[in-house]
Amino acid sequence: MENLFFGVDYYPEHWPRERWETDAALMEEMGLSVVRLAEFSWAKMEPNLGEFHFEWLQEAIEILGKHGIKTVLGTPTAAPPAWIMEETPEIYPVDSNGIRRGFGGRHHDCQSNKTYRSHIKRFVTAMATTFKDNPYVIGWQIDNELGNSHHDLCMCDSCKSAFQDWLKEKYGSIGVLNKEWGTYFWSQDYASFEQIPAPRRTVTGSNPSAMLDWKRFCSDLIVEFQQYQIDIIRDICKSHFITHNFMGFADKVNYFDLAKNLDFISHDQYPGGFFTTPPHEKNEVLSAALDLMRGTKNQSFWIMEQQSGITGWETMGRTPEPGQLALWAQHTIAHGADTIVFFRFRTCTVGTEQYWHGILPHSGKPGRRFRELKDMIAKLKPIMPELKGTMPKAETGIVYSYDQNYAFQIQPHHPELNYVEQVVKYYKGFYERNIPVDFVSDKEEFHKYKLLVAPLQYLMNPELEKKYDEYVAQGGHLVLTMRTGVKNDNNVCMSEMELPGRLGTIAGIEINDYDCLVGCNTEVLWIKSNKLEPMKAEKWCDIIELKGASVLAEYSSQFYKGSPAITEYSYGKGKVYYVGHEPDHRLMQIFNEYITGNAGINLLPTTPDGVEITLRSAEAIDYVFVMNHNNFSVKVNLPKEWEAVFTGQNSELKPFQVDIYKAKITV
CATH class of the missing domain: 3.40.50.880 (Class I glutamine amidotransferase (GATase) domain)
Structure with a gap:
């Protein structure tokens, strides 16, 4: 796989065809090399059963490719279209109250449902076959943020049956399960696996052993759901990589397990998410999430969604201050990211994410965010090949x-x-x-x-x-x-x-x-x-x-x-x-x-509050990142033998400034 480094999530289906060329030219001007496309576009690609329309996507890929931009395709299985759901409503997931959820959002799918699996097999096979030889397509993202929105889902009859099969495989006999779960408490003994329910809401309390096995089953189901699609794509697209976008400390699925059969993992990083506390209060959480992502495969990774503006659905987060978007992107690189894909290129005018702002505003005219990230990319691109694949040295x-x-x-x-x-x-x-x-x-x-x-x-x-x-x-x-x-x-x-x-x-x-x-x-x-x-x-x-x-x-x-x-x-x-x-x-x-x-842990230099130092280690040299998370200038004392990568680096860090040094660190 070639060096890529910076990219963007793009939705050509949201914009007129005549705008695509303009967007591709702006991406090239920014220094972007890769896009993710189509992860929510099933209805446009298959408006009716077996009626495939990939020509618009092929055209968009071609336009982007001529501007030096490669494509990662997302399988759109997080958003099955209305015609599928209308035909087979049993695909809708069921919550712990026994209520079947409906259409109008995303992730409205039961991942164990065999009918849904047959739709996935048909569509993913057709999509992979169409793009397997496209010179501009380099890889795939399976689904989108697996586990997102599914915390209380799914507890339908299909999932209940799958859970029972999972328990049979684990325990072998119902007698062993009764013993291991302690079902004699509150007269919860089972005569057969078929009596065991999905853990919908009870009158009072739940068996802790049953609940733990349910959570493990849900995780295994997601891993198997991903593998179902991996197998289809690997069989057809033998030269393409496969990844998935993780979500830090999200816990519906065990990320160590989900990572195993991916070529590398990707991660979605939103430091200023409207759903979180202010960024300055949780820098350690942001760093910890990145280190966990690196640890899932013990290798460097991609960011598939890097914040590029205000976040928001019904409510919004704070506006990133000047320099903060560039800091956040470099922060992910410092903790092991090889390629940064920003979400999204242009802020959408319709739907739930109208206020999840991208690099471009609703108007599509480049502004402060565009210029800030363009400058950062130009600055970082020369050293990214040297960083690729390197890891921090941790004792x-x-x-x-x-x-x-x-x-x-x-x-x-x-x-x-x-x-x-x-x-x-x-x-x-x-x-x-x-x-x-x-x-x-x-x-x-x-x-x-x-x-x-x-x-x-x-x-x-x-x-x-x-x-x-x-x-x-x-x-x-x-x-x-x-x-x-x-x-x-x-x-x-x-x-x-x-x-x-x-x-x-x-x-x-x-x-x-x-x-x-x-x-x-x-x-x-x-x-x-x-x-x-x-x-x-x-x-x-x-x-x-x-x-x-x-x-x-x-x-x-x-x-x-x-x-x-x-x-x-x-x-x-x-x-x-x-x-x-x-x-x-x-x-x-x-x-x-x-x-x-x-x-006997070796220490990096101490720094003022809000200033973080970490490193990535190449074979002959270490790249040391010194990051000022503060919105004010600070002075740091660093070893004189450290070699500045960029001109103008000195003991004073401006607000949100990142300096990089070459050194040989004993850790």
């Missing part, structure tokens, strides 16, 4: 698990306890100190990391226990947290040992009691270095008994005042730290400094 890993997340969604314990927020809180401790981090699946190897943080390891199994044991025994430094080792893989509480189960051996502790901090916090003192300023334990407190571990911090209020809050234990050649609560920001800073020092 620190954070274990990320969709199963743990699902389990806490089912039983969050504390009303405000959230798995992703907990993970990001630990990530923020490293982010604030410019320490590169990898996200890693608990199925992957850990030994490449000096330091490994494993938050909320609530579900546990012997294989994972062994991995953690071996990691520490061979010299790794492991951080475990509250609610570790509580349940088995089927979401059933373990009773053979006190918490944290067998991991208590490598942590040197035992937990006989705990406290859910509803409506209160608990004070904590860091006693390791006599920093006796009171800090807070939030949401939860494990009441820890020492079994060889030493105390780093202790509770200083509640009835367990004086008992350990954070412990440290040497095991084999490594160390285990156990954090029995959610630390507040100050305590997290102190703890992070302590564990990174013990683990």
